[in-house]
Structure formats: structure tokens, C-alpha cells
Amino acid sequence: MNNAMNSARRYLCISAVAGIGALFGGTAVNAQGAAKSVAKERVIKIQAKKFSYTPNRIVLKKNQPVVLELTALDFTHGFNLPDWNIRADLPSGKVTTIRLTPDKAGEYDFLCDNFCGSGHEEMNGKIIVVD
Numbered sequence: 001m002n003n004a005m006n007s008a009r010r011y012l013c014i015s016a017v018a019g020i021g022a023l024f025g026g027t028a029v030n031a032q033g034a035a036k037s038v039a040k041e042r043v044i045k046i047q048a049k050k051f052s053y054t055p056n057r058i059v060l061k062k063n064q065p066v067v068l069e070l071t072a073l074d075f076t077h078g079f080n081l082p083d084w085n086i087r088a089d090l091p092s093g094k095v096t097t098i099r100l101t102p103d104k105a106g107e108y109d110f111l112c113d114n115f116c117g118s119g120h121e122e123m124n125g126k127i128i129v130v131d
């Protein structure tokens with residue numbers, strides 16, 4: 001029963017993020033939806049612990065769908081990507097999934113927005129989207 005509840009929660013979380021991603025992604029998200037069975041999502045695993053993300057520099061290709069699988073190891077950290085209006089809590093020991101398809105090249109900062117201690121302000125990283 002616990003597993004069922006977890007997957008239900010995860011599904012809700014993914015849906016919320018996908019909705020937000022649609023605002024950012026525009027045509028790219030629509031194109032992804034249309035070609036869903038063809039486009040292969042790239043999975044990127046990210047670990048969060050006091051006070052860093054590993055990796056903390058992530059290079060994505062424009063218009064390539066990706067799944068971020070975030071795992072906090074020691075605390076409920078946050079993941080906030082303000083330029084894309086994406087944020088999530090990362091409960092310790094659980095995998096939090098965020099799907100996105102970047103449609104603009106550039107550099108985008110992400111950061112922990114759950115205060116986690118003395119190094120919290122330096123807990124951040126960068127997503128680099130290339131053409």
C-alpha cells in the first residue's frame with residue numbers, strides 16, 4: 001500500500017511539472033507529445049546532499065527530452081530552476097522525477113531552496129542547453 005501511495009504521489013508530481021514545462025516548452029513539448037513513442041528520453045541521475053548536487057553542471061541538447069532523477073541522500077533538499085518555473089522537494093532517500101524538454105539554448109542556474117544548514121547558500125548548479 002505504501003508503494004502504491006508513493007507512485008500516486010510521484011505521478012501527481014510529474015503531472016504538475018509537465019504542466020509547468022508546457023508553459024516553458026511551447027512547441028517543443030507538443031512535438032514531444034506527438035512523437036512520444038519515437039523520442040527517447042535521456043535519463044540524468046542527480047544526487048543532492050549537504051551542500052552540493054552531483055553532477056552540478058548538466059549539459060542538455062536543445063529539444064531533446066530528458067528525465068531528471070533526483071535523489072537527496074541526507075535531508076529534504078529542494079530543486080529550484082527559476083528560469084523555467086520548475087521546483088520540487090527532494091525527500092531524503094526517494095527518487096524525484098522531473099521531465100523537461102529545453103527549447104532555448106543558454107545557461108540556467110538551479111539551487112536548493114529548502115534551508116539545509118550552514119552551506120545552503122552555496123548549494124547550486126547549472127544546466128547548459130546547447131543547440
Ligand SMILES: [Cu+2]
Nearest residue numbers: 077112116123
Ligand atoms: Cu540543500
